[in-house]
Amino acid sequence: SKDPSVKLLKFADDTTLIGLINDGDESAYRQEVKELAVWCSHNNLELNMLKTVEMIVDFRRNPPTLPRLTIMDSTVTSVETFRFLGTTLTQNLKWDNHIDLIVKKAQQRLYFLRQLRKFNLPKELLKQFYSAIIESIFCTSITVWFSSATKTDLRRPQRIVRTAERIIGTTLPTLQDLYSSR
Secondary structure, eight states, X not given: OOSTTEEEEEETTEEEEXXXXXXXXXXXXXXXXXXXXXXXXXXXXXOOTTTOEEOOOOOXXXXXXXXXXXXXXXXXXXXXXXEETTEEEETTOOSHHHHHHHHHHHHHHHHHHHHHHHTTOOHHHHHHHIIIIIIHHHHTTHHHHGGGSOHHHHHHHHHHHHHHHXXXXXXXXXXXXXXXXO
16 A cells, blocks of 8 residues: 555455545545556456445444445445454454354354264363364454453353363363463
8 A cells, every 4th residue: 555544455365455534534545445446457357346345433423424435336335344354343343243153153063072072082182173173263363352352252252161171071271361372
């Protein structure tokens, strides 16, 4: 990005533009979006407008209505939540939606841990399974969401850890331990 108020993030085939709009001046942001679209066109890359979205984060009581973003005559959909590299971001920058998703995924995988326990696998193998298949869900972007999540939200994934401890029959690292180690 040419402007310090706009950041361009790339990961594999995903590109994200983040713009800080001060005093209602969104010209730098819109210019960077336009330049990205032109660059893609010149380099034979097609933007998938079905996957292109905009999320506005504004904590003012009465945020102004901003004009819709358009890229090459297509209006960009405005969203309230957005998945960025496996992490669910919301307009209010709270983590309950993200934690809902990781808890649901971890609960589904507890089933397999229970099944392995029924087959009398050794504790060490059960711990390895837990670490690779369940704990890894919590560790993905834990450095982003853990410190700003509410205590209520943190209890839910911690409950999964305690359930896995009962299934395996051993102590496991807490969410706080996982966060601190990362």
